[in-house]
Amino acid sequence: MRPPVRRLVLAEKFSAARRLAQILSQGKTETVRAEGFSYFQFSRAGDHVIIFPLRGHVVEIDYPAEAHDWKDTDLDVLIDMEPIRHESPPALHDTLRRLAEGTDEVVLATDYDREGELIGVEALETLRGQRPDLPARRARFSAMSPRFLTLECASDRQILSAGRVQTPTLGLVAEREREREDFVPRSFWNVRLVCGTPPFEATAVGGPFWDSGAAQAVVALSGLGGETATVERITQSEHREPPPAPFNTTSLLAKASREGISASRGMLAAQDLYVHGEISYPRTDNTVYPSSLPVHEILGRLRESAYGPYAERLLAQPSLEPSRGPIQTTDHPPVHPTAAPAKRRDSVRSRVYDLVARRFLATLSPASVTAVTEVRLTVGDSAFLATGRKILDPGWREILPEPETMTELPSLSEGEAVPIQEIRVVEDRTRSPPLHSQGSLLLAMQRLELGTKSTRHEILDLLFRRQFVTGRSMRTTAAGRALVDALAIYGPDIASPEMTRHLEERMTAIAEGHATLEDVVTESRSALHAVVAELKAHRTSLSRWIRDATFLEKDYGPCTVCAEGRLVRRRARNGWAFLGCSSYPACKNRLRLNALGQRLPWEQREAGTEILPTPASTTA
Numbered sequence: 001m002r003p004p005v006r007r008l009v010l011a012e013k014f015s016a017a018r019r020l021a022q023i024l025s026q027g028k029t030e031t032v033r034a035e036g037f038s039y040f041q042f043s044r045a046g047d048h049v050i051i052f053p054l055r056g057h058v059v060e061i062d063y064p065a066e067a068h069d070w071k072d073t074d075l076d077v078l079i080d081m082e083p084i085r086h087e088s089p090p091a092l093h094d095t096l097r098r099l100a101e102g103t104d105e106v107v108l109a110t111d112y113d114r115e116g117e118l119i120g121v122e123a124l125e126t127l128r129g130q131r132p133d134l135p136a137r138r139a140r141f142s143a144m145s146p147r148f149l150t151l152e153c154a155s156d157r158q159i160l161s162a163g164r165v166q167t168p169t170l171g172l173v174a175e176r177e178r179e180r181e182d183f184v185p186r187s188f189w190n191v192r193l194v195c196g197t198p199p200f201e202a203t204a205v206g207g208p209f210w211d212s213g214a215a216q217a218v219v220a221l222s223g224l225g226g227e228t229a230t231v232e233r234i235t236q237s238e239h240r241e242p243p244p245a246p247f248n249t250t251s252l253l254a255k256a257s258r259e260g261i262s263a264s265r266g267m268l269a270a271q272d273l274y275v276h277g278e279i280s281y282p283r284t285d286n287t288v289y290p291s292s293l294p295v296h297e298i299l300g301r302l303r304e305s306a307y308g309p310y311a312e313r314l315l316a317q318p319s320l321e322p323s324r325g326p327i328q329t330t331d332h333p334p335v336h337p338t339a340a341p342a343k344r345r346d347s348v349r350s351r352v353y354d355l356v357a358r359r360f361l362a363t364l365s366p367a368s369v370t371a372v373t374e375v376r377l378t379v380g381d382s383a384f385l386a387t388g389r390k391i392l393d394p395g396w397r398e399i400l401p402e403p404e405t406m407t408e409l410p411s412l413s414e415g416e417a418v419p420i421q422e423i424r425v426v427e428d429r430t431r432s433p434p435l436h437s438q439g440s441l442l443l444a445m446q447r448l449e450l451g452t453k454s455t456r457h458e459i460l461d462l463l464f465r466r467q468f469v470t471g472r473s474m475r476t477t478a479a480g481r482a483l484v485d486a487l488a489i490y491g492p493d494i495a496s497p498e499m500t501r502h503l504e505e506r507m508t509a510i511a512e513g514h515a516t517l518e519d520v521v522t523e524s525r526s527a528l529h530a531v532v533a534e535l536k537a538h539r540t541s542l543s544r545w546i547r548d549a550t551f552l553e554k555d556y557g558p559c560t561v562c563a564e565g566r567l568v569r570r571r572a573r574n575g576w577a578f579l580g581c582s583s584y585p586a587c588k589n590r591l592r593l594n595a596l597g598q599r600l601p602w603e604q605r606e607a608g609t610e611i612l613p614t615p616a617s618t619t620a
Contacts, residue, residue: 004046004047004048005047005048005104005105006047006048006050006102006103006104006105007047007048007049007050007103007104007105007106007107008050008052008099008100008103008105008106008107008127009049009050009051009052009106009107009109009139010052010054010106010107010108010109010110010120010123010124011051011052011053011054011109011110012053012054012055012056012109012110012111012116012119012120013053013054013055013056014038014053014055016053016109017039017040017051017052017053018040018053020051020109021040021042021051024042024044024049024051025040025042025043025044025049028042028043029041029042030042034095035091035094035095036091037091037092037095038053039051039052039053050099050103051109052095052096052099054092054110054119054120054122054123055092056119057088057118057119057122058087058088058089058092058093058119058122058123058126059085059086059087059088059122059125060085060086060088061083061084061085061086062083062084062086063078063081063083063084064081064084067081075532075536076529076532076533079525079528079529079532080525085125087126093126096123096126096127096130097126097127097129097130099127100126100127100130100131100134101130101131103127103131103134104135105134105135105136105137106124106127106134106135106136106137107136107137107138107139108120108121108124108136108137108138108139109139111332114452114507114511115452115454117511120138124136163494164494164499164500164503165445165450165451165455165459165500166459166462166463167483167484167487167494167495168448168450168495168496168497168499168500169441169445169450169451169459169460169463170463170468170469170476170480170483170484171484171488171495171496172436172441172444172445172448173435173436173441173463173469173474173475173476173480174476174480174481174484174485176433176435176436177435177475177476177481179432179433180432180433180435183432183433185429185430185431185432186210186429186430187212187427187428187429188208188209188210188427188428188429188430189207189208189209189210189211189212189214189215189425189426189427189428190203190204190207190208190209190215190425190426190428191203191204191207191209191215191218191219191222191382191384191423191424191425191426192204192422192423192424192425192426193222193229193377193379193384193420193422193423194420194421194422194423194424195228195229195377195418195419195420195421196410196412196418196419197410197418197419198410199421200386200388200407200409200410201386202229202375202377202384202385202386203384203385203386204218204382204383204384205376205382205383205384205385206218206383208428212425212427215425216425218382219382219423219424219425221380221381221382222379222380222381222382222423223380226380227419227420228379228417228418228419228420229377229378229379229384229417229418229420230377230378230379230415230416230417230418231375231376231377231412231413231414231415231416231417231418232376232377232378232383232414233375233376233414234373234374234375234376234412234413234414235373235374235375235376236371236372236373236374237371237372237374238369238370238371238372238392239369239370239371239372239389240367240368240369241367241368241369241370241395241397242323242367243323243362243363243364243365243366243367243368243395243396244323244359244362244363244396244400245287245323245324245325245326245334245363246286246287246288246289246322246323246324246325246333246334246335246336246359246360246363247287247334247335247336247355247356247359247360248284248285248286248287248325248327248334248335248453249267249282249283249284249285249335249453249454249456250285250442250443250445250446250453250456251287251325251443252266252270252282252335252352252355252356252359253266253267253438253439253442253456253457254438254439254440254442254443255355255359255439256351256352256355256439257437257438257439257440257442258437258439259351259355260472261348261351261352262438262460262461263438263439263442263456263457263460263461264457264458264460264461265348266348266352266457267282267457268348269347269348269349269351269352270282270335270352270356272349273349273352273353273356276342277338277339278337278338278339278340278341278342278353279335279336279337279338279353279356280332280333280334280335280336280337280338281332281335282335283332283453283454284331284332284333284334284335284453285327285329285331285453286325286327286328286329286331286332286333286334287324287325287326287327287328287334288324288325288327288328288334289322289324289333289334289336289363290333293333293336295320295322295364296315296320298336298337298338298360299311299314299315299364300315301337301338301339301340302337302340302357302361303315304340305340305341305357306341307357307358307361310361310365310398310399311361314361314364314365320364321364322363322364323363323364335356336356336360337353337356337357337360341353341354341357358399358400359400361396361399362396362399362400363396365395365396365398365399366393366395366396367393367395367396368391368393368394368395368396368397369391369392369393369395370389370390370391370392370406371389371390371391371392372387372388372389373387373388373389373390373409374386374387375387375388375409375412377418379420379423386409387407387409388407388408388409389406389407389408390406390408391406434473435471435473435474435475436473436474437472437473437474438460438472438474441460441474442456442457442460445459448497448501449497449500449501449504450497450500451500463480466479466480467479467480468480468483478549479546479549481549482545482546482548482549483546485545486541486542486545486546489538490534490535490537490538490541490542491531491534491535493527493530493531494531499527503520503524506520506523506524507520555567555568556568556569556579559581559582559583559587559589560589560591561581561587561589562581562583562586562587562589564583564587565581565582565583565584565586565587565589566581566582567579567580567581567582567589567591568580568581568582578590578591578592579591579592
C-alpha cells in the first residue's frame, strides 16, 4: 500500500480553485486563510490535497535600475541584459514557499493555453526555488472536458514607441489610408428598366458597362420593342443562410466596434460580465462549442429574461445543432451567456451582454430561408434581369435582424407583356476601400496572427493613447504615418507582420520540443541587435523625419504675441486641447481652440483667420 501523497494543485483563478475543490472533495473541503490569501484543502483517497488560486500572473519582468534611464542606456546592452523577476504580490510567493516544505507533488491546473502555462510556471519557479527537486505534473484542462469554468465565475508628453505587434498593426492603418489616397475612381454605367404594375426595377444583362456608349446601345436596341417588356423566363429558388459562428474574443470585439463600442471598452465590459457570472471567459480563440457545453441548462437560465421567448422556442426543439466557426482549439469555449442578465440601466455592459446572448441564441437557431425569384425580361433586342426576395422563415434572423430591405416582385407569368414606365442610363463610380474601423482592424490582426486574443484590444488602445491614430474611421496622425514610413525604410523587420509570426512559430516549436528556450532567445536577441544597428545607423534621418512630421501637424503658425515662437497644439492635464507658444516659458501665450477643434487650411491660418476666439483663463 502506497504512502499518502501531499499534493499542491495550482489553479489560475479563485473561482476555478473553489469549484475544483468542490468537485474533487465532493463538498468536504476546508477553506484556509493565511497571510491574506485563501486556499482550499481536503483529503482524497488518503492523500492530502491543497488547491491554491494564483489569480493571474504572479511575476512581473523589469530591467535593473541602472537601465531605467532611457537616454543613458545603450540598446544593444539592454537586449543582452537579463531581466529581473519581481514577485507580485510578494506575500503570495511567501505562502507558496511555506507550502513547498510540506508538498510531495505539484499539479499545474491552470488554463490549458500558452498564457495559463506561463502563469503556472511562474509559481513553479518560486516553489522550486525553495525545493529544487519538487516534482510537477500538468493537468490537461480544456473546453473539451466537463469543465466548470464555462459556467461559473467569481462574484466577488507624447511617447513614441514601436513593437513587434504595435508597429505592423499601425502599418495596416497606414496601408489602408494609402490605398484610398492612391485610388483613382472609375466611372461605369448601368441601364435600368422600370416596368409593371406595381412597378419594379430590372437591370440590363451584361452590365455594368465601362463604356457609356455600350450602355446607350442597350437603350437604342430596347427602342425596337415598343412600350412593353416581355417576361421571357421566371426562375424560383430558395436561399438558406446558416446562422453565424459563435463569438470568440476577436469577433465579439469586432461586432462591438460596429455597434459604436471601442475594443478596450468592450473588453472591460466583457470582463466585468464574466466576473459577475453573466458570461463565460471572454478571452478565447475558439469558435466551436464543446460537446460538453450544457446548452439546455443555459437556455433554461435565460427563460426568466427578455430572451425568454427565444429560449423557450429553442428548448421545444427535438434537437439542437449549434453552428460552428473556423477555429477549433482546446482553448476556452466560445463566449456565451452563463446566466440571465442582471437588472441594470442601459450601459456598455448591457449592450455587450445583449450581443453575447443574441449571438448564442442565433447559433442554436435554424437557418434563415428566403425565396428568390429571378425574372428575365426582353425589350426589343435587349435583355434585363429583375430579382425579388421574400422571407419564408426568418430563422436566426428573428434574433439578429439586419436593416435589409427585401424587394418582392409582383405576380408574373412567362410570356406576359408588362408596360414600360422608364428606361434610363445610370452612371456610378467605383469606390475606394473604407478606412479601418477597430472591428475590421481586429479581424485583420487575427488573420495575420498579430497579437493574441488577450492583447489585440490593448494594442489598439495603445495606438490611440500614443496618438498614432485617431477617429472611428481610423487615420494615422502625422507622427503615426511618419513612424510607419520611416521604419519601413530603416527598420523593415519590426514593421512587418512576419517578425511576429516567426516568433509565435518559434514559441510553438519550444512547446512541441523542436527548439529550446535558449535557442529562441539567442535568435531573438540577434534579430533585435540587427534592428537596433539599422536604426542607429540612420538615427539622425529617422528622428528628423518623425520630429518634423509631428511638429508640422500641430503647428498653427507664428505666435500672435511674441512673433518669435510658433503656436503649437498641446493638451492640458484635464484633456482640453489648446494652442501654446513653442517659446514657452519665455512666452506664455495660451489660447483655446474653437469648439470644433478643426485644423483650418494652411493659407487661412497664415492669413489670420479667427479660430481662437477666447483666451484661456489660465496661463501655461
